[in-house]
Amino acid sequence: MARDADRTRKRLLEAAAAEFAAYGIAGARVDRIAEAAGCNKAMIYAYFGNKDKLFDAVFSAQVADVLKHVPFDATDLPSYAGRLLDRYEDDPATLRLATWYRLERPQGAPLQAVVASNQVKLEKLERAQRDGILPGRYSPVELLTLVLSISQAWASMTPELGLNAPADRERRRHTVVDAVQRLLKDD
Amino acid sequence: MARDADRTRKRLLEAAAAEFAAYGIAGARVDRIAEAAGCNKAMIYAYFGNKDKLFDAVFSAQVADVLKHVPFDATDLPSYAGRLLDRYEDDPATLRLATWYRLERPQGAPLQAVVASNQVKLEKLERAQRDGILPGRYSPVELLTLVLSISQAWASMTPELGLNAPADRERRRHTVVDAVQRLLKDD
DNA sequence: TAGTGTCAAATAACCGGTTGGTTGCATGCT
Protein backbone atom coordinates (compact mmCIF):
# COMPACT_ATOMS: atom_id res chain seq x y z
CA MET A 1 0.00 0.00 0.00
CA ALA A 2 1.43 3.29 -1.08
CA ARG A 3 1.88 6.04 1.44
CA ASP A 4 -0.78 8.64 1.21
CA ALA A 5 -1.18 11.14 4.00
CA ASP A 6 -4.34 12.69 2.58
CA ARG A 7 -5.97 9.33 2.25
CA THR A 8 -5.12 8.43 5.83
CA ARG A 9 -6.43 11.78 7.03
CA LYS A 10 -9.68 11.19 5.21
CA ARG A 11 -10.11 7.67 6.53
CA LEU A 12 -9.46 8.98 10.00
CA LEU A 13 -12.11 11.67 9.58
CA GLU A 14 -14.67 9.17 8.36
CA ALA A 15 -13.97 6.71 11.15
CA ALA A 16 -14.08 9.52 13.70
CA ALA A 17 -17.40 10.76 12.36
CA ALA A 18 -18.96 7.34 12.87
CA GLU A 19 -17.43 6.95 16.31
CA PHE A 20 -18.40 10.42 17.54
CA ALA A 21 -21.90 10.07 16.14
CA ALA A 22 -22.36 6.83 18.01
CA TYR A 23 -20.73 7.65 21.33
CA GLY A 24 -20.19 11.40 21.59
CA ILE A 25 -16.94 13.07 22.56
CA ALA A 26 -16.56 11.63 26.04
CA GLY A 27 -17.73 8.21 24.96
CA ALA A 28 -15.66 7.97 21.80
CA ARG A 29 -12.58 5.76 21.98
CA VAL A 30 -9.46 6.83 20.18
CA ASP A 31 -8.38 3.22 19.72
CA ARG A 32 -11.60 2.31 17.96
CA ILE A 33 -11.24 5.25 15.59
CA ALA A 34 -7.70 4.30 14.69
CA GLU A 35 -8.63 0.69 14.18
CA ALA A 36 -11.65 1.52 12.02
CA ALA A 37 -9.45 3.82 9.96
CA GLY A 38 -6.94 1.02 9.56
CA CYS A 39 -4.11 3.05 10.95
CA ASN A 40 -2.32 3.77 14.15
CA LYS A 41 -3.49 5.81 17.09
CA ALA A 42 -0.49 8.10 16.88
CA MET A 43 -1.71 9.41 13.54
CA ILE A 44 -4.60 11.12 15.26
CA TYR A 45 -2.25 13.14 17.36
CA ALA A 46 0.07 13.86 14.45
CA TYR A 47 -2.78 15.08 12.22
CA PHE A 48 -5.31 16.56 14.60
CA GLY A 49 -3.62 17.25 17.92
CA ASN A 50 -6.08 15.61 20.28
CA LYS A 51 -9.54 14.15 20.56
CA ASP A 52 -11.37 17.48 20.92
CA LYS A 53 -9.70 18.98 17.88
CA LEU A 54 -10.49 15.84 15.93
CA PHE A 55 -14.14 16.30 16.80
CA ASP A 56 -14.03 19.92 15.64
CA ALA A 57 -12.55 18.83 12.35
CA VAL A 58 -15.25 16.19 11.93
CA PHE A 59 -18.05 18.58 12.79
CA SER A 60 -16.83 21.41 10.59
CA ALA A 61 -16.61 19.02 7.68
CA GLN A 62 -20.13 17.84 8.40
CA VAL A 63 -21.48 21.40 8.43
CA ALA A 64 -19.90 22.11 5.07
CA ASP A 65 -21.28 18.87 3.68
CA VAL A 66 -24.84 19.58 4.77
CA LEU A 67 -24.65 23.11 3.44
CA LYS A 68 -23.53 21.71 0.10
CA HIS A 69 -26.08 18.93 -0.24
CA VAL A 70 -29.04 20.75 1.31
CA PRO A 71 -28.81 24.31 0.01
CA PHE A 72 -30.85 26.86 1.89
CA ASP A 73 -33.78 28.39 0.05
CA ALA A 74 -35.50 31.21 1.90
CA THR A 75 -38.14 31.46 -0.79
CA ASP A 76 -39.38 27.91 -0.22
CA LEU A 77 -39.00 26.98 3.42
CA PRO A 78 -41.41 24.01 3.39
CA SER A 79 -39.33 22.33 0.71
CA TYR A 80 -36.15 23.17 2.60
CA ALA A 81 -37.56 21.55 5.73
CA GLY A 82 -38.45 18.46 3.73
CA ARG A 83 -34.97 18.19 2.26
CA LEU A 84 -33.46 18.61 5.71
CA LEU A 85 -35.64 15.79 6.99
CA ASP A 86 -34.45 13.62 4.12
CA ARG A 87 -30.88 14.30 5.06
CA TYR A 88 -31.52 13.51 8.73
CA GLU A 89 -33.21 10.24 7.87
CA ASP A 90 -30.68 9.19 5.25
CA ASP A 91 -27.76 10.04 7.48
CA PRO A 92 -28.71 10.04 11.18
CA ALA A 93 -25.10 10.84 12.08
CA THR A 94 -25.69 14.42 10.96
CA LEU A 95 -28.13 15.26 13.70
CA ARG A 96 -26.39 13.19 16.33
CA LEU A 97 -23.11 15.01 15.75
CA ALA A 98 -24.86 18.36 15.95
CA THR A 99 -26.60 17.38 19.17
CA TRP A 100 -23.41 16.19 20.76
CA TYR A 101 -21.71 19.36 19.71
CA ARG A 102 -24.38 21.36 21.47
CA LEU A 103 -24.24 19.28 24.64
CA GLU A 104 -20.54 18.67 25.02
CA ARG A 105 -18.84 21.71 23.51
CA PRO A 106 -20.68 24.77 24.68
CA GLN A 107 -17.51 26.30 26.10
CA GLY A 108 -15.24 26.31 23.10
CA ALA A 109 -14.99 29.16 20.65
CA PRO A 110 -17.84 29.18 18.09
CA LEU A 111 -16.91 27.34 14.92
CA GLN A 112 -16.49 29.74 12.03
CA ALA A 113 -18.28 27.42 9.61
CA VAL A 114 -21.41 27.49 11.75
CA VAL A 115 -21.44 31.24 12.34
CA ALA A 116 -21.04 31.96 8.64
CA SER A 117 -23.73 29.53 7.58
CA ASN A 118 -26.18 31.09 10.03
CA GLN A 119 -25.39 34.60 8.91
CA VAL A 120 -26.09 33.80 5.29
CA LYS A 121 -29.40 32.13 6.14
CA LEU A 122 -30.57 35.04 8.27
CA GLU A 123 -29.75 37.55 5.55
CA LYS A 124 -31.62 35.54 2.93
CA LEU A 125 -34.62 35.34 5.21
CA GLU A 126 -34.57 39.08 5.80
CA ARG A 127 -34.47 39.73 2.09
CA ALA A 128 -37.33 37.33 1.43
CA GLN A 129 -39.38 39.15 4.03
CA ARG A 130 -38.62 42.52 2.47
CA ASP A 131 -39.67 41.10 -0.88
CA GLY A 132 -42.96 39.97 0.62
CA ILE A 133 -42.25 36.30 -0.01
CA LEU A 134 -42.28 35.55 3.69
CA PRO A 135 -44.62 37.00 6.33
CA GLY A 136 -43.12 39.46 8.77
CA ARG A 137 -44.73 38.17 11.92
CA TYR A 138 -41.61 36.29 12.93
CA SER A 139 -38.13 37.75 12.83
CA PRO A 140 -35.55 35.93 10.67
CA VAL A 141 -33.98 34.14 13.65
CA GLU A 142 -37.41 33.11 14.94
CA LEU A 143 -38.33 31.78 11.54
CA LEU A 144 -35.11 29.83 11.19
CA THR A 145 -35.40 28.38 14.68
CA LEU A 146 -38.94 27.18 14.06
CA VAL A 147 -38.18 25.66 10.68
CA LEU A 148 -35.07 23.86 11.88
CA SER A 149 -36.72 22.50 14.99
CA ILE A 150 -39.74 21.24 13.06
CA SER A 151 -37.56 19.49 10.51
CA GLN A 152 -35.80 17.72 13.38
CA ALA A 153 -39.05 16.88 15.11
CA TRP A 154 -39.07 13.15 14.44
CA ALA A 155 -35.42 12.72 15.17
CA SER A 156 -35.50 14.60 18.45
CA MET A 157 -38.19 12.75 20.26
CA THR A 158 -37.69 10.19 22.97
CA PRO A 159 -37.22 6.63 21.64
CA GLU A 160 -40.31 5.46 23.48
CA LEU A 161 -42.46 7.90 21.54
CA GLY A 162 -40.67 6.85 18.38
CA LEU A 163 -42.34 3.46 18.64
CA ASN A 164 -45.62 5.18 17.84
CA ALA A 165 -44.25 7.19 14.95
CA PRO A 166 -45.72 6.61 11.50
CA ALA A 167 -43.88 3.79 9.80
CA ASP A 168 -43.75 5.30 6.37
CA ARG A 169 -41.39 8.12 5.83
CA GLU A 170 -43.59 9.88 3.33
CA ARG A 171 -46.12 10.51 6.06
CA ARG A 172 -43.46 11.90 8.42
CA ARG A 173 -42.22 14.11 5.63
CA HIS A 174 -45.69 15.38 4.88
CA THR A 175 -46.25 16.26 8.51
CA VAL A 176 -43.13 18.41 8.61
CA VAL A 177 -43.67 20.13 5.28
CA ASP A 178 -47.32 20.79 6.06
CA ALA A 179 -46.49 22.24 9.47
CA VAL A 180 -44.01 24.70 8.00
CA GLN A 181 -46.52 25.70 5.34
CA ARG A 182 -49.08 26.52 7.99
CA LEU A 183 -46.62 28.67 9.90
CA LEU A 184 -46.10 30.81 6.82
CA LYS A 185 -49.67 31.02 5.61
CA ASP A 186 -51.37 34.41 5.54
CA ASP A 187 -54.11 34.93 8.10
CA MET B 1 -24.88 14.46 61.92
CA ALA B 2 -27.69 11.96 62.14
CA ARG B 3 -27.72 9.03 59.77
CA ASP B 4 -30.57 9.21 57.33
CA ALA B 5 -30.74 6.90 54.37
CA ASP B 6 -33.58 8.74 52.64
CA ARG B 7 -31.81 12.04 52.96
CA THR B 8 -28.59 10.59 51.58
CA ARG B 9 -30.48 8.99 48.72
CA LYS B 10 -32.07 12.31 47.87
CA ARG B 11 -28.79 14.24 48.04
CA LEU B 12 -27.26 11.61 45.78
CA LEU B 13 -30.08 11.96 43.27
CA GLU B 14 -29.76 15.74 43.21
CA ALA B 15 -26.01 15.66 42.81
CA ALA B 16 -26.32 13.03 40.10
CA ALA B 17 -28.91 15.09 38.23
CA ALA B 18 -26.54 18.04 38.08
CA GLU B 19 -23.59 15.87 37.07
CA PHE B 20 -25.47 13.95 34.37
CA ALA B 21 -27.04 17.11 33.00
CA ALA B 22 -23.61 18.68 32.67
CA TYR B 23 -21.57 15.76 31.36
CA GLY B 24 -23.93 13.01 30.20
CA ILE B 25 -23.66 9.37 31.17
CA ALA B 26 -20.24 8.61 29.74
CA GLY B 27 -18.82 11.93 30.90
CA ALA B 28 -20.24 11.84 34.42
CA ARG B 29 -17.80 10.96 37.19
CA VAL B 30 -19.05 8.86 40.04
CA ASP B 31 -16.50 10.40 42.40
CA ARG B 32 -17.75 13.91 41.68
CA ILE B 33 -21.34 12.89 42.35
CA ALA B 34 -20.42 11.34 45.69
CA GLU B 35 -18.38 14.36 46.67
CA ALA B 36 -21.13 16.81 45.69
CA ALA B 37 -23.61 14.75 47.70
CA GLY B 38 -21.26 14.85 50.65
CA CYS B 39 -21.07 11.10 50.99
CA ASN B 40 -19.04 8.12 49.88
CA LYS B 41 -18.93 6.56 46.45
CA ALA B 42 -19.94 3.20 47.83
CA MET B 43 -23.35 4.63 48.72
CA ILE B 44 -24.11 4.98 45.04
CA TYR B 45 -23.56 1.28 44.49
CA ALA B 46 -25.46 0.35 47.63
CA TYR B 47 -28.49 2.42 46.69
CA PHE B 48 -28.54 2.37 42.91
CA GLY B 49 -26.43 -0.51 41.67
CA ASN B 50 -24.27 1.25 39.10
CA LYS B 51 -23.88 4.43 37.09
CA ASP B 52 -26.44 3.49 34.44
CA LYS B 53 -29.08 2.60 36.98
CA LEU B 54 -28.36 5.83 38.82
CA PHE B 55 -29.02 7.70 35.60
CA ASP B 56 -32.29 5.85 35.11
CA ALA B 57 -33.36 6.79 38.62
CA VAL B 58 -32.47 10.42 38.00
CA PHE B 59 -34.26 10.52 34.68
CA SER B 60 -37.40 8.76 35.89
CA ALA B 61 -37.62 11.21 38.76
CA GLN B 62 -37.22 14.06 36.31
CA VAL B 63 -40.03 12.72 34.10
CA ALA B 64 -42.34 12.47 37.08
CA ASP B 65 -41.41 15.96 38.22
CA VAL B 66 -42.09 17.53 34.83
CA LEU B 67 -45.38 15.68 34.56
CA LYS B 68 -46.37 17.04 37.95
CA HIS B 69 -45.35 20.65 37.44
CA VAL B 70 -46.33 20.92 33.77
CA PRO B 71 -49.57 18.95 33.51
CA PHE B 72 -50.57 17.99 30.00
CA ASP B 73 -53.65 19.66 28.63
CA ALA B 74 -54.81 18.34 25.27
CA THR B 75 -57.52 20.97 25.09
CA ASP B 76 -55.08 23.86 25.17
CA LEU B 77 -51.84 22.86 23.44
CA PRO B 78 -50.52 26.40 22.88
CA SER B 79 -50.60 27.05 26.60
CA TYR B 80 -49.02 23.67 27.26
CA ALA B 81 -46.19 24.51 24.88
CA GLY B 82 -45.68 27.81 26.67
CA ARG B 83 -45.52 26.17 30.07
CA LEU B 84 -43.07 23.59 28.76
CA LEU B 85 -40.88 26.40 27.45
CA ASP B 86 -40.99 28.01 30.88
CA ARG B 87 -39.84 24.80 32.45
CA TYR B 88 -37.01 24.38 29.97
CA GLU B 89 -35.79 27.92 30.54
CA ASP B 90 -36.15 27.81 34.32
CA ASP B 91 -34.43 24.45 34.56
CA PRO B 92 -32.19 23.72 31.57
CA ALA B 93 -31.17 20.42 33.14
CA THR B 94 -34.56 19.02 32.17
CA LEU B 95 -33.94 19.12 28.46
CA ARG B 96 -30.26 18.26 28.71
CA LEU B 97 -31.07 15.08 30.64
CA ALA B 98 -33.70 14.12 28.10
CA THR B 99 -31.25 14.69 25.26
CA TRP B 100 -28.50 12.64 26.90
CA TYR B 101 -31.04 9.92 27.46
CA ARG B 102 -31.96 9.88 23.80
CA LEU B 103 -28.37 9.87 22.60
CA GLU B 104 -26.72 7.55 25.06
CA ARG B 105 -29.41 5.13 26.05
CA PRO B 106 -31.22 3.95 22.96
CA GLN B 107 -30.46 0.29 23.59
CA GLY B 108 -31.74 -0.22 27.12
CA ALA B 109 -35.27 -1.27 27.95
CA PRO B 110 -37.74 1.61 27.69
CA LEU B 111 -38.34 3.34 31.01
CA GLN B 112 -41.80 2.67 32.32
CA ALA B 113 -42.27 6.25 33.46
CA VAL B 114 -41.71 7.50 29.92
CA VAL B 115 -43.92 4.92 28.22
CA ALA B 116 -46.79 5.61 30.60
CA SER B 117 -46.55 9.36 30.29
CA ASN B 118 -46.63 9.11 26.49
CA GLN B 119 -49.57 6.77 26.52
CA VAL B 120 -51.66 9.10 28.62
CA LYS B 121 -50.86 12.07 26.40
CA LEU B 122 -51.73 10.21 23.21
CA GLU B 123 -55.04 9.07 24.61
CA LYS B 124 -55.96 12.57 25.72
CA LEU B 125 -55.10 13.89 22.28
CA GLU B 126 -57.24 11.27 20.62
CA ARG B 127 -60.19 12.13 22.82
CA ALA B 128 -59.77 15.85 22.16
CA GLN B 129 -59.82 15.11 18.45
CA ARG B 130 -62.98 13.01 18.76
CA ASP B 131 -64.57 15.87 20.68
CA GLY B 132 -63.68 18.25 17.88
CA ILE B 133 -61.43 20.36 20.09
CA LEU B 134 -58.41 19.49 17.97
CA PRO B 135 -58.26 19.22 14.18
CA GLY B 136 -57.86 15.74 12.74
CA ARG B 137 -55.31 16.53 10.08
CA TYR B 138 -52.46 15.23 12.24
CA SER B 139 -52.56 11.99 14.16
CA PRO B 140 -52.07 12.16 17.93
CA VAL B 141 -48.42 11.15 17.73
CA GLU B 142 -47.78 13.66 14.96
CA LEU B 143 -49.44 16.38 16.97
CA LEU B 144 -47.45 15.55 20.08
CA THR B 145 -44.18 15.41 18.19
CA LEU B 146 -44.76 18.79 16.60
CA VAL B 147 -45.80 20.48 19.82
CA LEU B 148 -42.91 19.07 21.81
CA SER B 149 -40.32 19.94 19.20
CA ILE B 150 -41.61 23.49 18.84
CA SER B 151 -41.55 24.05 22.58
CA GLN B 152 -37.91 22.93 22.60
CA ALA B 153 -37.05 25.04 19.58
CA TRP B 154 -34.97 27.66 21.36
CA ALA B 155 -33.21 25.17 23.55
CA SER B 156 -32.23 22.90 20.68
CA MET B 157 -30.54 25.55 18.60
CA THR B 158 -26.84 25.47 18.03
CA PRO B 159 -25.11 27.86 20.45
CA GLU B 160 -23.95 30.03 17.58
CA LEU B 161 -27.51 30.68 16.46
CA GLY B 162 -28.49 31.22 20.08
CA LEU B 163 -26.44 34.42 20.04
CA ASN B 164 -29.02 35.89 17.66
CA ALA B 165 -32.01 34.75 19.70
CA PRO B 166 -34.34 37.41 21.09
CA ALA B 167 -33.05 38.56 24.45
CA ASP B 168 -36.38 38.79 26.17
CA ARG B 169 -38.01 35.57 27.09
CA GLU B 170 -41.52 36.89 26.58
CA ARG B 171 -40.79 37.19 22.88
CA ARG B 172 -39.41 33.66 22.64
CA ARG B 173 -42.45 32.43 24.50
CA HIS B 174 -44.78 34.25 22.17
CA THR B 175 -43.08 32.74 19.13
CA VAL B 176 -43.62 29.23 20.41
CA VAL B 177 -47.21 29.71 21.56
CA ASP B 178 -48.14 31.48 18.35
CA ALA B 179 -46.59 28.77 16.20
CA VAL B 180 -48.59 26.04 17.94
CA GLN B 181 -51.77 28.08 17.58
CA ARG B 182 -51.22 28.33 13.84
CA LEU B 183 -50.72 24.61 13.51
CA LEU B 184 -54.13 24.00 15.07
CA LYS B 185 -56.08 26.75 13.33
CA ASP B 186 -58.89 25.75 11.02
CA ASP B 187 -58.26 26.37 7.34
C1' DT C 1 20.87 9.49 3.64
C1' DA C 2 17.59 12.72 5.00
C1' DG C 3 12.94 13.00 5.72
C1' DT C 4 8.49 11.37 6.32
C1' DG C 5 5.11 8.04 7.65
C1' DT C 6 4.06 4.03 10.60
C1' DC C 7 3.43 1.27 14.56
C1' DA C 8 4.04 -1.47 18.97
C1' DA C 9 4.84 -0.60 23.35
C1' DA C 10 5.05 2.22 27.36
C1' DT C 11 3.15 5.53 30.58
C1' DA C 12 0.56 7.99 33.68
C1' DA C 13 -3.75 9.20 34.85
C1' DC C 14 -8.29 7.85 35.52
C1' DC C 15 -12.53 5.31 36.44
C1' DG C 16 -16.14 2.11 37.84
C1' DG C 17 -16.77 -1.00 41.20
C1' DT C 18 -15.51 -3.79 45.70
C1' DT C 19 -14.12 -4.88 50.33
C1' DG C 20 -13.55 -4.93 55.10
C1' DG C 21 -14.27 -2.55 58.78
C1' DT C 22 -16.21 1.50 61.68
C1' DT C 23 -19.85 4.28 63.59
C1' DG C 24 -24.19 5.55 65.38
C1' DC C 25 -28.85 4.15 66.65
C1' DA C 26 -32.72 1.40 68.17
C1' DT C 27 -34.20 -2.48 70.69
C1' DG C 28 -34.58 -5.52 74.50
C1' DC C 29 -32.68 -7.51 78.60
C1' DT C 30 -31.14 -7.09 83.50
Place this chain on the structure above:
DNA sequence: AGCATGCAACCAACCGGTTATTTGACACTA
Protein backbone atom coordinates in the same frame (compact mmCIF):
# COMPACT_ATOMS: atom_id res chain seq x y z
C1' DA D 1 -31.71 3.39 84.09
C1' DG D 2 -27.57 1.04 82.41
C1' DC D 3 -25.81 -2.15 79.31
C1' DA D 4 -25.33 -5.53 75.60
C1' DT D 5 -26.55 -6.72 71.03
C1' DG D 6 -27.78 -6.42 66.21
C1' DC D 7 -28.16 -3.86 62.33
C1' DA D 8 -28.33 -0.15 59.07
C1' DA D 9 -25.60 3.62 57.41
C1' DC D 10 -21.33 4.96 56.24
C1' DC D 11 -16.46 5.39 54.59
C1' DA D 12 -11.21 5.01 53.35
C1' DA D 13 -8.48 2.43 50.80
C1' DC D 14 -7.88 -0.46 47.25
C1' DC D 15 -8.24 -3.24 42.62
C1' DG D 16 -8.40 -4.46 37.99
C1' DG D 17 -9.05 -2.62 33.90
C1' DT D 18 -9.25 1.24 30.60
C1' DT D 19 -7.91 5.61 28.41
C1' DA D 20 -5.63 9.46 26.21
C1' DT D 21 -1.26 10.63 25.00
C1' DT D 22 3.92 9.98 24.16
C1' DT D 23 7.95 7.81 22.61
C1' DG D 24 11.43 5.52 20.20
C1' DA D 25 12.49 2.31 16.88
C1' DC D 26 11.58 0.88 12.19
C1' DA D 27 10.37 1.26 7.13
C1' DC D 28 9.71 3.33 3.01
C1' DT D 29 10.84 6.88 -0.49
C1' DA D 30 13.03 10.45 -3.00
